[in-house]
Amino acid sequence: MSDTPPETITGSTDPMTETREARMGGVDNRFNSRLREAFGSSPFILTKFDQFMNWCRGSSMFMLQFGIACCSLEMMHTYAVKHDLDRFGSGVPRASPRQADTIIIPGTIVSKFAPRMKRVYDQMAEPKFVVNMGSCAISGGPFQEGYNVIKGAEEVIPVDIHVPGCPPRPEALVYGVVKLQERIAEGESSPVTVKPYELEQFNDLEQDELVNKLASQINEDDLVMRYNWADSP
Amino acid sequence: MSLERPRPDQSYVTDDGVDYDAIEELLGEHVLGRETHINAEGFVIRPDEVQEVLFALRDQAGFDHLSVVTAQEYGDRYESIYHLKKYDDPTQELSVVVPTSKDNPVSQTAEPVYRTADWHEREAYDLVGIEYEGHPDPRRILLPETWQGHPLSLDYDQDRPQIVTLTEHANPIADDHYESESDTMFLNIGPHHPATHGVLHLKAVLDGEQVVDVDPDIGYLHRCEEQMAQQGTYRHQIMPYPDRWDYAPGGLMNEWGYARAAEDLADIEVPEYAQVIRTLGAELCRICSHMLALGTFCLDIYGDFTAIFMYAMRDREKVQSLLEDLTGSRMMFNYLRLGGVAWDLPEPREEFFEKTRDFLDDLPEATQEYHDLITSNEIFQIRTIDTGVLEPEVAKQYGATGPVARASGIDYDLRRDDPYGYYPELDWDVATDDGCDNYARLLVRMQEVEQSAKIIEQCIDVLESWPEEDREIQSNVPRTLRPEADTEIYRAVEAAKGELGIYIRADGTDKPARFKIRSPCFSNLHTLPEMSEGEYIADLIASLGSLDIILGEVDR
Incomplete structure (x- = not known):
């Protein structure tokens, strides 16, 4: 063994040529993304900024x-x-909601x-964006009849994609997330703005026994959720 | 209250178990009547003499383990049942039945006798509506504070609207702890936090970096498991739910918990071949569950998302793939049936055996890798040795079981002490450790993985040599099960987290009248304040990780 690299490396331009050819086309077109296709031979691309x-x-x-x-799990x-x-391109979980784009709802909401x-x-x-994972997040699933279970995340927040299953296999979740990505890229899934909490709705409640009991304890600035089990689907 | 107590003499025990007549004599006129439950005798006592009776049973008859408090409502009365056991011999059981009247459901608290009664009685109040006089902390535990009514009571109207507020939490001890030099800080950990292993909410009060007070706030995953079970028929409709209690997945062990209780209740035999398959499946689940505990624990305390967590996940994938071959599902197996299992091993059997053996052959190397990465790692040792100390006497007071108890030197494992399944025929050991700290809890889990592997290996050998004409997977079970009215049973199995017990009261129909789940995580989590108050906040996180709680099982 000597310290000098073999002749095949120093004296040849083959490796570089091969790489370049591989990138430009040929048998192995792994590097040819759709973006490159869109670029074609010109370095410019015309598109809408939204797109x-x-x-x-x-x-x-x-x-x-x-x-x-x-x-x-x-x-x-x-x-x-x-x-x-x-x-x-969507597998980095962030611990803080401030840094996240997508929330997967993986479970029963009570x-x-x-x-x-x-x-x-x-x-x-x-x-x-919101991905509903599993039957519980979709409808309450096997626990739908429970006295304490919300019948689906959609009662609380808007949802983009439902992935059914109990629980869905990882493959199914991957499919759901990729579908969501596709939809976002195509501009089919638009961001939704929601009012923070339905305080007004709470103020309009009929004056039943429960409300009377709680009215004195509830501060106007409080965040309140009202569950009307009888009206739930 | 002193934790030292006199060594109980053996005079209340006969060769067949507990000498109930001697105990009746001991309790004297406290006993109003006797009931016979399938697992033990029940002594009916007055609601204002609870502590006296329980003190006598604990200190003189040696019942040092309060498994669970079951509360239920009858047409004419409320009833709390204290299921007592002994850590030394869990086959010695006894129930204390405390009836209270309908219009004034007040019963004396058992909290001074058994610390664990604190949470159990709060749950009884929350769900059924019995009040406990002298209880140190009479609040709701699972449902929101503003909840109206008690959902497991007979006249509960489920359609009633409910309102839940989300108020800011005030520092509960700011007033009496405030001084100008030292100030305390209130810190919410959870319910959405990576280190809480689910939706647990810890209300912590800190003085600098030290934890002054921590109050686990649970109920964020209370999905009415008991109600669901009470609405289902014994034969088929209940079995899918146990998978979802401890979804780590402890699935088959949980199913076994229900199966064991229901089979003893309805007097169903299980063929031995099915018992071997159950044992095999349950131990695979245990490995899977402990791998999760190990991976997330390391994730918590030294932030290693790349190596250890991923390695643990890799090994879980292998086990899940085996379980999928066996049961058809990765997590929610629904594989056990009353009187057996759903189907035989997958064909071709040799392939399944070979795959399992391959996994077992690779396991020692994987375990060694974990030891190299974790237990011999200096950072890990500094974080875990002598932190989160749980003394054995304290652990018993809190009803801790499973690896948490065994790491405090309590030699308590229902697989050996209250034998079921095929375990008595097999050669394995109960892993214990005297360390009492976070490190010991991890070591016990890793040893248990090795023991489980040993059990699985023997099961495979047994199954392989089982004669083909004798492979009976299911005994004869009536299509509709209607256990006799007013039969009651409490039966437990050793799940991954500890003693998983089921109490069932039959009322002659095909659905249980009361179905109560004794969850090991619930009792284990109750020890958290004991382990972490006065320690650093970082050690609180380590202790929580070492308890290995699954919120689905804590809240049910």
Whole structure:
């Protein structure tokens, strides 16, 4: 063994040529993205700024690290080895809602948790997207008849994608997230603005026994959730 | 209250177990009547003599473990049942039944006798509506403070609207702890926080970096599991729910908890072949569950998302793939049936055996890797050794079980002490450790993984040599089960987190009249303030991680 590199490397331009050829086309076109196709031979691209932004958004999404129930285990597996959601550009969980674009709702939402979830959702910067994971987040799932269970996350926050299952397999969640990315990139899923808390709705309540009892205890500035179980789907 | 107590003499025990007549004599005129539950005798006592009776049973008859408090409402009365056991021998059981009247459901608290009664009685108040006189902290525990009514009472109207507020939390001890030099800070940890392992909310009061007071606020995942079970028929409709209590996944162990109680209630035999399959599946689940505990614990305390967490996830994937071959599902198995299992091992059997053996062959190397990465790591040792100390006597007071109790030197494992399934035929050991700290709890879990592997290996050998014509997976069970009215049972199994017990009262229909879940995580979590008050906030997080709670099981 000598210290000098072999002749095949120093004296040849083959490696560089091969790489360049691989990038420009040929047998291995891994490097030919749709963007490159769009560019063609010219270094300019004409598009609408909105479209460009949508494409950017859909291509890189930060998830909120948000575990509720059983589904959060499968969500962890989706982020972890084997399934590795990061391959699709959306697998970096952020612990703070301020840094996240997408919230996956992985589990049953109960009356005590719904206001907290809403608060976390409100704290996320817009535009923000919601993926419902599993039957519980969609409709209450197997617990729908429970006295304490909210019949779906959609009662509290707007939802973009539902991934059914109990729990969905990691593959299914990957599919759901990729679909969401696609929709965002195509501009089909637009950000929704929601009013923070429905204080007005609460003020309009009929004066029943419960409201009378609580009215004195509730501060106008309080955050309030009202559950009308009889009207729930 | 002193935690020292005299060594109970053995005079209340006969060769067959507890000598109930001697105990009746001991309690004397406190006993109003006797009930026979399938697992133990029940002594009916007056609601204002609870403490006296329980003190006598604890200090003189040696019942040092309050498993659970079951509350229920009958047409004419409320009833609290204290299920007592002994840590030394959990087959010695006894129930104390405390009836209270309908119009004044007040019963004396058992909290001075067993610390664990604190939370159990709060839950009884919350869900059923019995009040406990002298209780130190009579609040709701699972439902929001503003909740109207008690959902498991008979006249609860489920359609009633409810209002839940989200108020700012005030510092509860600011007034009496405030001095000009030192100030305390109130800190909310959770319910959405990466280190709480789910939706747990810790109300912590800090003095500098030290925890002065911590109050776990649970109920953010209270999804009415008991109500769901009470609405389902024994035969098929209840079995899917246990998978969702401890979803780590402790699925098969939880299912076994329900199956064991219901089978003993309805007197159903389970073929031995099915017992072997159950044992195999349950131990696979245990490995899976402990791997999660290990991965997230390390994630909590030295922030390693790349190596240890991913390695643990990799090993979980392997186990889940085996479980999927066996049961058809990655997490929610629904594989056990009353009187057996749903189907036989997957065909071709050799492939399943080989795959399992491959996993077991790789396991020692993986375990060694974890030891290299974790237990021999200096940072890890500094974070865990001598932090979160839980003395054995304290652990018993709180009803801690499972790895948490065993790491405090309490040699208590229902698989051995209250044998069920195929465990008595197999050769394995109960892992214990005298460390009492966070480090010991992790070591116990890692040893248990090794023991589980040992059990699985033997199960595979047994299954492989089982004669083909004798593979009975299911005994004869009537299509509709209607256990006799007024039969009551409390049965427990050793789940990954500890003693998972089920209390069922039958009323002659095909659905249980009362279904109560004794969740190990609930009692284990109750020890958290004991472990972390006076310690650093960072050690609080480590202690919480080492308890390995699953909120689905804490809140049910």
